[in-house]
Amino acid sequence: MIHINKVVFSLGLLLCLAACTPERSSDDTSAIEPAVSQATAPAGDTESVSHYSAEQFFQTTSVFGSSINHDNTAVLVSSDATGVFNAYRYPLDGSSPEALTSSTTDTIYGVSWFPEDDRILYTADEGGNELNHLFVRETSGEVQDLTPGENLKALFFGWNADDKTFYVATNERDSKSFDIYAYTADGYSRHLLFQNDDSLSPEAVSRNGRWLALVKSNSNADADIYLVDLKADSATPVLITPHEGDVEFSAFTFSPDSTQLIYGSDEGAEFTGAWSYEIASAKSAPLYSADWDVSFVYYSDDANFRVVGTNEDAQTKLDILDRRTGKPVEIPQLPDGDLRGVNFTSDASGMVFYINSDTAPSNLYAYSFGDKAVRRLTDTLNPEIDEAHLVASEVVRFESFDGLEIPGLLYKPQQADARQKVPALIWIHGGPGGQSRKGYSAAQQHLVNQGYALFAVNNRGSSGYGKTFYHLDDKKHGEVDLQDIVYGKKYLQSLDWVDQDKIAVIGGSYGGYLTMAAMAFTDEFEVGINIFGVTNWERTLQSIPPWWESFKKALYDEMGDPATDSERHRRISPLFHAENIQKPVLVVQGANDPRVLQVESDEMVEAIRKNEVPVEYVLFPDEGHGFRKKANRISASEAYVSFLNEHLPTGNAAL
Numbered sequence: 001m002i003h004i005n006k007v008v009f010s011l012g013l014l015l016c017l018a019a020c021t022p023e024r025s026s027d028d029t030s031a032i033e034p035a036v037s038q039a040t041a042p043a044g045d046t047e048s049v050s051h052y053s054a055e056q057f058f059q060t061t062s063v064f065g066s067s068i069n070h071d072n073t074a075v076l077v078s079s080d081a082t083g084v085f086n087a088y089r090y091p092l093d094g095s096s097p098e099a100l101t102s103s104t105t106d107t108i109y110g111v112s113w114f115p116e117d118d119r120i121l122y123t124a125d126e127g128g129n130e131l132n133h134l135f136v137r138e139t140s141g142e143v144q145d146l147t148p149g150e151n152l153k154a155l156f157f158g159w160n161a162d163d164k165t166f167y168v169a170t171n172e173r174d175s176k177s178f179d180i181y182a183y184t185a186d187g188y189s190r191h192l193l194f195q196n197d198d199s200l201s202p203e204a205v206s207r208n209g210r211w212l213a214l215v216k217s218n219s220n221a222d223a224d225i226y227l228v229d230l231k232a233d234s235a236t237p238v239l240i241t242p243h244e245g246d247v248e249f250s251a252f253t254f255s256p257d258s259t260q261l262i263y264g265s266d267e268g269a270e271f272t273g274a275w276s277y278e279i280a281s282a283k284s285a286p287l288y289s290a291d292w293d294v295s296f297v298y299y300s301d302d303a304n305f306r307v308v309g310t311n312e313d314a315q316t317k318l319d320i321l322d323r324r325t326g327k328p329v330e331i332p333q334l335p336d337g338d339l340r341g342v343n344f345t346s347d348a349s350g351m352v353f354y355i356n357s358d359t360a361p362s363n364l365y366a367y368s369f370g371d372k373a374v375r376r377l378t379d380t381l382n383p384e385i386d387e388a389h390l391v392a393s394e395v396v397r398f399e400s401f402d403g404l405e406i407p408g409l410l411y412k413p414q415q416a417d418a419r420q421k422v423p424a425l426i427w428i429h430g431g432p433g434g435q436s437r438k439g440y441s442a443a444q445q446h447l448v449n450q451g452y453a454l455f456a457v458n459n460r461g462s463s464g465y466g467k468t469f470y471h472l473d474d475k476k477h478g479e480v481d482l483q484d485i486v487y488g489k490k491y492l493q494s495l496d497w498v499d500q501d502k503i504a505v506i507g508g509s510y511g512g513y514l515t516m517a518a519m520a521f522t523d524e525f526e527v528g529i530n531i532f533g534v535t536n537w538e539r540t541l542q543s544i545p546p547w548w549e550s551f552k553k554a555l556y557d558e559m560g561d562p563a564t565d566s567e568r569h570r571r572i573s574p575l576f577h578a579e580n581i582q583k584p585v586l587v588v589q590g591a592n593d594p595r596v597l598q599v600e601s602d603e604m605v606e607a608i609r610k611n612e613v614p615v616e617y618v619l620f621p622d623e624g625h626g627f628r629k630k631a632n633r634i635s636a637s638e639a640y641v642s643f644l645n646e647h648l649p650t651g652n653a654a655l
Helices: 054-058 442-449 480-493 510-521 537-542 546-559 566-572 574-580 598-609 630-647
Strands: 063-068 074-079 086-091 108-113 120-124 133-137 143-145 154-159 165-174 177-184 190-194 201-205 211-217 223-229 249-254 260-265 273-278 283-288 293-299 305-311 316-322 338-344 350-357 360-368 374-376 394-399 405-411 422-428 453-457 498-508 528-531 585-590 615-620
Touching (some): 054 630, 063 360, 074 108, 074 360, 108 154, 120 154, 177 201, 177 546, 211 249, 211 260, 223 249, 223 260, 249 293, 316 338, 338 360, 394 480, 405 480, 442 453, 442 630, 498 510, 510 574, 537 566, 537 598, 585 598, 598 615, 615 630
Parallel strands (some): 422 453, 498 528, 528 585, 585 615
Antiparallel strands (some): 063 074, 120 133, 165 177, 177 190, 273 283, 293 305, 305 316, 338 350, 350 360
């Protein structure tokens, strides 16, 4: 369940694709072109650089999910190997996977095995409308929608320790509020556990089914945790985080024995740390801290292991603790990259995890504690692509207009040097409040491979760099954060391998907004690529999905209330200043987007055309906020490069 903290809220990050996968990649298709070369190119040697097509980059398969079945023989994996995400059974012995679903239209994401058999739970929406339902697939292959109805959204909330009951949140009663239901594993009968009359944000249910943690967003800098005793005669939320001033509290999980709530807090600190709240005594104690935000904490079902994730300079670092010995779990002989999606077998004999890096998409591994053997279960990078030809990002920092240090991830094409300068793109993440992070992205690697430098700027207001940095753009959007983007351009111009006269801007969602703001309010960039970006804040803030009710107040604190700040919203909305746009723009949009409505892009394109300025429009009728189908991601990536080749050429015209 989304809650307001420094990780994400609001208009959604550039999905990979957003709410769907834990990595930034989405890759694949069927039309393959041969690689040009298999030699690693020295800088400046254009002839030795292999230029791959969009099809080749997106032939890479995206995989995620680490639920292990009841007999510890297989992992439930979501994969887009066919072009559309479906659920698969991946055997732990490394044998061939089995497709459990076969959708050719709507994306399907596996959620969980049943604890005592090989039934699965999965979630799916329709055409990217984000109205996900929860389904069960029987071992026979028969499928049942457990949350039928129109215009509702459902979320899985975990299993009871007895393995007989699971929990689901739906907004079927009130589109603004998620109520909690308990479902039986046998027969799927259900009963209401908690009616969420105050539109709080449900975060976690304890393993014994007694406790529910909810978060109330008081502002975009202040939130409280409430605890509900679901066994009490009156399931009333009780405040457990009284405090003074602005403090951001978030609920991570309950301890395996259900006696403690593990939560995040930035009280008295710049970064979020993990704390434990003992329910019986109502006492809190520090659990884990770092010089970065703690992003999550969770435990293995058998309580033997604890996993803590921290957001360290745009990378996720994991601390995996064996609670039986008090020592960290160490895995030998792993390739470079970040560990993700860690999960453990029920008999504590092993674990599964993913490894992901800038130059390698996520691959699933199994590790046996007994013989310390690591087995790789997937091979997701297209074999026609030589990983040595891909580019790893470098974390760099530059000074903005007021001296503030701004971080970013810089990708330098292998052929770039002072003799052969290359065009550059500033890539702007979604949000507001998102973060560009390390990890594989087929779209980004395609752009860099075609000879475009890419600088993913984490402008002020980005998460991951402390609460002071995070709030520096509050109600200053399109102003101070836009200046960070402009000064990111100035940094690029200081590099002797960048063509100073060929710098563009690209971004999705809130990044699409800043892209259009850059084109409307500055004359700094030669072209702009707007991917489902906000262009009319008046409309967007009045048409947010009803299920965002629990953090609407925080969103308004961030962006301004449309009832009182409409003048400012109009002033910073590119649509109302479209006459200023005098350079080429590409607009990409999903017709089913519930966050940034298609009409926003329609009107923006029409307004730019009145300027007799080149503008291209790519509309996907079967996508929402983020492109989940491979064919559409390929088409979008091809459109980016084709547009850039026409208006900001590198000298390499290949796609």
